Amino acid sequence: MAATISDIARKAGVSLATVSRVINKSPAVSDKSKKKVESAIKELNYIPSAYARGLSRNQSNIIGVIVPEISNPFFSEVIDGISSVADRQGLNVLLFNTDENIEKEARAMRILQEYRIRGLIITPVTGNNEYDKKYVEMFENMNLPIVLVDRNIKNSNFDGVYFDDKAALYKITSLLIENGHKDIALLAGNPNHVIAQKRIEGYQDAFEAADIKPYPQNILAGDFTIESAYQLTKHLILTHRIPTAFIGMTNMLSMGCLKALSEFNIAIPEEVAFIGYDRLAMHDILHLNLTLVEKDAVDMGRKAAGLLIDKINGKSTSSNRFILMPELLMRGSEKYPLRNPNERTFTEK
Amino acid sequence: MAATISDIARKAGVSLATVSRVINKSPAVSDKSKKKVESAIKELNYIPSAYARGLSRNQSNIIGVIVPEISNPFFSEVIDGISSVADRQGLNVLLFNTDENIEKEARAMRILQEYRIRGLIITPVTGNNEYDKKYVEMFENMNLPIVLVDRNIKNSNFDGVYFDDKAALYKITSLLIENGHKDIALLAGNPNHVIAQKRIEGYQDAFEAADIKPYPQNILAGDFTIESAYQLTKHLILTHRIPTAFIGMTNMLSMGCLKALSEFNIAIPEEVAFIGYDRLAMHDILHLNLTLVEKDAVDMGRKAAGLLIDKINGKSTSSNRFILMPELLMRGSEKYPLRNPNERTFTEK
DNA sequence: GTGAAAGCGCTAACAA
DNA sequence: TTGTTAGCGCTTTCAC
Numbered sequence: 001m002a003a004t005i006s007d008i009a010r011k012a013g014v015s016l017a018t019v020s021r022v023i024n025k026s027p028a029v030s031d032k033s034k035k036k037v038e039s040a041i042k043e044l045n046y047i048p049s050a051y052a053r054g055l056s057r058n059q060s061n062i063i064g065v066i067v068p069e070i071s072n073p074f075f076s077e078v079i080d081g082i083s084s085v086a087d088r089q090g091l092n093v094l095l096f097n098t099d100e101n102i103e104k105e106a107r108a109m110r111i112l113q114e115y116r117i118r119g120l121i122i123t124p125v126t127g128n129n130e131y132d133k134k135y136v137e138m139f140e141n142m143n144l145p146i147v148l149v150d151r152n153i154k155n156s157n158f159d160g161v162y163f164d165d166k167a168a169l170y171k172i173t174s175l176l177i178e179n180g181h182k183d184i185a186l187l188a189g190n191p192n193h194v195i196a197q198k199r200i201e202g203y204q205d206a207f208e209a210a211d212i213k214p215y216p217q218n219i220l221a222g223d224f225t226i227e228s229a230y231q232l233t234k235h236l237i238l239t240h241r242i243p244t245a246f247i248g249m250t251n252m253l254s255m256g257c258l259k260a261l262s263e264f265n266i267a268i269p270e271e272v273a274f275i276g277y278d279r280l281a282m283h284d285i286l287h288l289n290l291t292l293v294e295k296d297a298v299d300m301g302r303k304a305a306g307l308l309i310d311k312i313n314g315k316s317t318s319s320n321r322f323i324l325m326p327e328l329l330m331r332g333s334e335k336y337p338l339r340n341p342n343e344r345t346f347t348e349k
Numbered sequence: 350m351a352a353t354i355s356d357i358a359r360k361a362g363v364s365l366a367t368v369s370r371v372i373n374k375s376p377a378v379s380d381k382s383k384k385k386v387e388s389a390i391k392e393l394n395y396i397p398s399a400y401a402r403g404l405s406r407n408q409s410n411i412i413g414v415i416v417p418e419i420s421n422p423f424f425s426e427v428i429d430g431i432s433s434v435a436d437r438q439g440l441n442v443l444l445f446n447t448d449e450n451i452e453k454e455a456r457a458m459r460i461l462q463e464y465r466i467r468g469l470i471i472t473p474v475t476g477n478n479e480y481d482k483k484y485v486e487m488f489e490n491m492n493l494p495i496v497l498v499d500r501n502i503k504n505s506n507f508d509g510v511y512f513d514d515k516a517a518l519y520k521i522t523s524l525l526i527e528n529g530h531k532d533i534a535l536l537a538g539n540p541n542h543v544i545a546q547k548r549i550e551g552y553q554d555a556f557e558a559a560d561i562k563p564y565p566q567n568i569l570a571g572d573f574t575i576e577s578a579y580q581l582t583k584h585l586i587l588t589h590r591i592p593t594a595f596i597g598m599t600n601m602l603s604m605g606c607l608k609a610l611s612e613f614n615i616a617i618p619e620e621v622a623f624i625g626y627d628r629l630a631m632h633d634i635l636h637l638n639l640t641l642v643e644k645d646a647v648d649m650g651r652k653a654a655g656l657l658i659d660k661i662n663g664k665s666t667s668s669n670r671f672i673l674m675p676e677l678l679m680r681g682s683e684k685y686p687l688r689n690p691n692e693r694t695f696t697e698k
Numbered sequence: 699g700t701g702a703a704a705g706c707g708c709t710a711a712c713a714a
Numbered sequence: 715t716t717g718t719t720a721g722c723g724c725t726t727t728c729a730c
């Protein structure tokens with residue numbers, strides 16, 4: 001059995017209260033008592049119980065972090081950012097991975113409440129529109145500081161750190177249009193998701209602003225996996241034609257699309273233009289000088305944690321929502337292609 | 350204030366014990382009481398306190414997970430594997446990221462002890478040989494089920510899930526030698542680390558077995574970052590010559606090396622052979638058909654969690670150590686190059 | 699500067 | 715099947 005505070009008190013010849021004061025660095029303790037207590041602590045290798053403390057203070061040091069896909073680099077970087085800030089504040093991170101699964105999410109939320117967490121940082125599972133309405137109730141019932149990351153909940157307005165994806169798509173699309181593109185494919189993920197909808201809007205708005213009609217079949221709908229983007233791109237190449245430009249709506253979708261392009265040896269930017277999301281190590285490594293929207297996940301995590309901590313401390317200022325504006329990193333892959341790859345014939349590998 | 354068990358008892362007109370029984374699914378409760386309790390729970394939105402339960406049971410449901418670099422895909426996948434298994438067992442994951450920093454690691458360990466965790470899964474910080482000795486004491490003093498992942502501690506023998514990196518390097522190097530290579534550069538990370546040492550041994554043993562003397566300057570020592578591998582490769586190319594083959598000892602080192610090769614437009618496998626670690630999405634995407642050692646991080650995480658749970662349950666079988674044997678994924682990049690890039694002149698970009 | 703004692707919310711042994 | 719009660723280890727008031 002681990003040593004308890006009374007073991008220390010007995011050993012040091014003082015009361016429980018004094019030991020507690022030493023542990024909590026209360027100034028009102030004589031140096032002599034303090035010394036005695038400290039050496040007893042060392043001797044018995046005493047480590048206070050988070051449970052006893054939590055119970056008696058009726059408060060925890062835990063924040064909950066719920067992500068939908070921990071092995072996605074975006075989220076592991078978000079966690080990195082959160083964890084570094086939380087650490088500095090003496091808050092500990094209880095982590096849950098939902099795998100985009102609503103039941104898992106609900107279970108995680110429940111468990112976190114058992115831990116009486118101080119606050120919650122969550123990227124909610126998406127794709128179930130029915131469920132979206134329940135979030136609002138659920139979150140409000142929890143009566144807990146909550147910060148969302150990257151995904152807002154439909155028809156609601158929770159505090160959080162978001163990225164203006166609509167603006168990003170608008171910017172990307174406009175840039176391409178300015179470069180002479182009209183035939184622009186969009187790897188659009190699952191269009192039932194808010195994520196996708198906002199971005200598609202941005203894409204369409206840019207066309208509208210330029211007074212051009214986009215080809216509806218250029219919006220390649222599927223899900224958010226690499227595989228889906230890969231298949232859709234391949235299908236487009238084999239059965240239709242190759243547009244002059246591709247847009248990857250997320251890093252996963254970009255990867256799938258790039259994979260297909262590479263498989264057919266379609267060169268960027270000589271044969272097609274490409275603009276994606278997120279700077280990935282692989283781009284640099286391969287000298288793929290892609291023009292990109294930069295989305296700094298670590299920073300988003302840090303900001304989310306900062307926001308949460310402010311809320312925990314009641315420092316809820318006017319701005320409890322960060323909406324990060326997209327910046328384009330221009331590297332040339334937006335240019336109108338020199339050659340038209342449609343003159344070649346493509347057959348399944 | 351959250352509702353407590355006594356609120357429920359009062360509301361349901363039963364005793365605390367009965368409520369507790371219902372919560373813990375004890376069978377010895379009449380249907381009638383059960384119903385009453387359950388509806389009271391629902392009505393008051395009662396959620397038991399993990400602290401009170403932990404204190405009274407003197408036990409937690411938490412396992413600690415300590416990784417040195419959460420944004421490294423290897424570790425986020427390990428966490429993915431751990432978390433999926435832990436979840437199924439009703440264990441919650443308290444996560445710490447040490448950033449390869451010993452102080453942070455010590456702090457994490459301390460906090461985890463405050464939570465009276467059931468067990469610990471850790472990839473210890475490396476690089477400080479002095480400190481390595483302390484681990485043994487520290488871990489043994491904690492008297493806690495501990496499972497290491499990927500890194501063992503020097504001169505010790507902790508349970509864990511390891512990968513036989515020495516065998517991997519032996520296999521890689523032998524394969525290259527069989528293909529006619531003699532001039533093989535090894536991106537070796539920091540040779541003070543156990544990780545690096547074992548692998549260098551494998552490399553050297555393969556040469557010895559083939560009765561060839563390796564060039565000492567082909568062991569490129571630095572640290573484990575992409576940048577370090579990039580600089581070392583670049584330096585080798587500019588100041589010495591280009592070997593016929595490169596080996597990346599970790600995925601990070603491979604990336605740095607590939608980046609430099611790509612910068613000089615040195616083609617794989619036409620001009621140099623390359624063998625790396627870990628299948629990364631980028632390889633597929635870019636049709637870099639690299640021959641690789643496969644290291645399944647998610648699986649290592651799952652195995653680690655399985656091992657830990659067995660230890661927690663006292664099912665410590667004979668094998669509390671997994672040493673995964675490397676498998677080579679052969680894709681052609683091991684071949685002896687067709688052209689000799691040394692005939693070109695290389696200048697800094 | 700120090701100590702006694704009540705209480706945090708729950709479990710579990712015991713009694714009924 | 716149910717209830718009573720004594721803790722679990724700590725914090726915190728209050729009195730000294």
